[in-house]
Amino acid sequence: MKVLLVLALSSLCATAMANEAPTDAAQQQPVVEEYTYSTHLDIAKVVSMSDVPNVCEVVPAKMEYDDSKGQRHILRYSIMGNGCTN
Template sequence: MKALLVLALSSVCLTAMAGEVPTDVAKQQPAIEEYTYSTHLDIAKVISMSEAPNVCEVVPMKMEYEDSHGQRHILRYSMMGNGCSNG
């Protein structure tokens, strides 16, 4: 009977601990959001931006930022590379 009680309590503890792990991981890495022209941006602080390569074509870029509520976001967007000449 004691063994059954110990087994039941340990399974409840393990289940409770397992439920907490994914929420901590999700808070550390925000989901990547795709930019569209209708996207409302609330950028209070830019944390990092990818550097545009020296190519003459549209390239994918990423920007990580904090909004006015302190939440982090990663935004994926497209821009023209730095390799085009004007002449």
């Protein structure tokens, strides 16, 4: 009987610890920063950039990069689409 109780409690603890792992990973995600003309950019390495759509208007874009200290950042900015002919 005691063995069953210990097994039940240990499986409950393992499940609780498994549920905590995604929240730790979610907290490590960088906050999306909005670009302004006064934003100081410290870009050491560009990790990824969003694709620019084929439209003739201003569209939002994102860039993920590492700074000189190795911290990951996500920057949201506006860019002109690739669909303009002139």
